[in-house]
Amino acid sequence: MAIANKNIIFVAGLGGIGLDTSREIVKSNLVILDRIDNPAAIAELKAINPKVTITFYPYDVTVSVAESTKLLKVIFDKLKTVDLLINGAGILDDYQIERTIAVNFAGTVNTTTAIMAFWDKRKGGPGGVIANICSVTGFNAIYQVPVYSASKAAALSFTNSLAKLAPITGVTAYSINPGITKTTLVHKFNSWLDVEPRVAELLLEHPTQTSLQCAQNFVKAIEANQNGAIWKLDLGRLEAIEWTKHWDSGI
Ligand SMILES: NC(=O)c1ccc[n+]([C@@H]2O[C@H](COP(=O)([O-])OP(=O)(O)OC[C@H]3O[C@@H](n4cnc5c(N)ncnc54)[C@H](O)[C@@H]3O)[C@@H](O)[C@H]2O)c1
Ligand SMILES: CCCCCCO
Numbered sequence: 001m002a003i004a005n006k007n008i009i010f011v012a013g014l015g016g017i018g019l020d021t022s023r024e025i026v027k028s029n030l031v032i033l034d035r036i037d038n039p040a041a042i043a044e045l046k047a048i049n050p051k052v053t054i055t056f057y058p059y060d061v062t063v064s065v066a067e068s069t070k071l072l073k074v075i076f077d078k079l080k081t082v083d084l085l086i087n088g089a090g091i092l093d094d095y096q097i098e099r100t101i102a103v104n105f106a107g108t109v110n111t112t113t114a115i116m117a118f119w120d121k122r123k124g125g126p127g128g129v130i131a132n133i134c135s136v137t138g139f140n141a142i143y144q145v146p147v148y149s150a151s152k153a154a155a156l157s158f159t160n161s162l163a164k165l166a167p168i169t170g171v172t173a174y175s176i177n178p179g180i181t182k183t184t185l186v187h188k189f190n191s192w193l194d195v196e197p198r199v200a201e202l203l204l205e206h207p208t209q210t211s212l213q214c215a216q217n218f219v220k221a222i223e224a225n226q227n228g229a230i231w232k233l234d235l236g237r238l239e240a241i242e243w244t245k246h247w248d249s250g251i
Pocket of ligand 1: 011012013014015016017018033034035036059060061062088089090091103133134135136177178179180181182183184185186
């Protein structure tokens with residue numbers, strides 16, 4: 001998918017990875033949905049490319065599907081078509097068990113479910129593309145944050161299923177799985193039941209990548225537009241992961 005001249009909804013487009021990625025894709029019209037407003041960031045994006053429209057709506061991914069659908073109707077009424085939905089919301093705090101699952105997993109599922117009403121080809125929709133920001137911890141956990149890691153594994157599994165369902169729905173999907181990327185999310189966070197109070201410090205002793213490196217590889221994944229791709233964006237590199245099949249439902 002060429003980045004230019006598209007309509008992109010970016011949930012969490014103002015976060016660390018989100019804003020650097022928004023800066024890279026602002027050749028398209030962006031509708032940024034985020035829990036926190038950042039007028040300066042929106043102004044900066046508009047200044048990068050005055051030819052596109054940048055719109056912000058406050059949005060908490062933990063609202064109901066009905067609420068999400070209402071917001072999407074406003075957006076589709078205005079844009080008429082949407083080419084790409086990026087689901088990027090995430091929190092990292094294994095003290096907040098329910099909220100972690102609600103934001104990182106249910107939030108991705110519900111936002112995806114809501115947009116299907118506008119895209120599902122079985123209802124005469126045009127289809128669409130979904131990029132879900134999961135994580136390398138969805139492959140193999142940072143086991144000191146088992147709730148976060150499991151929420152990302154769940155989001156990854158959901159995304160893999162979406163891709164398999166594309167022939168039925170007309171909606172393709174792929175996952176964006178960053179490695180440790182220097183953003184505010186990773187500076188300090190709580191491990192589950194305090195099993196490792198120094199988890200962030202220990203992790204950050206190992207090589208990491210910048211959010212710009214992550215964003216630049218995110219763009220390459222969007223351009224590749226490969227249904228079912230499991231993209232690893234780690235240490236400044238982009239790699240398509242081959243998922244190991246251990247069982248097949250047969251259907
Ligand atoms: N930084 C890393 O090392 C890393 C690695 C792999 C995956 N990720 C994932 O990348 C995404 C972005 O993380 P980041 O590192 O930029 O952190 P960040 O904290 O800078 O960004 C998180 C984003 O999610 C948004 N968000 C949080 N709760 C929300 C809610 N309830 N509703 C709507 N938006 C909400 C925040 O407003 C922010 O825009 C997250 O999903 C994170 O899990 C990050
Ligand atoms: C430093 C720990 C970062 C964990 C986020 C991986 O998704």
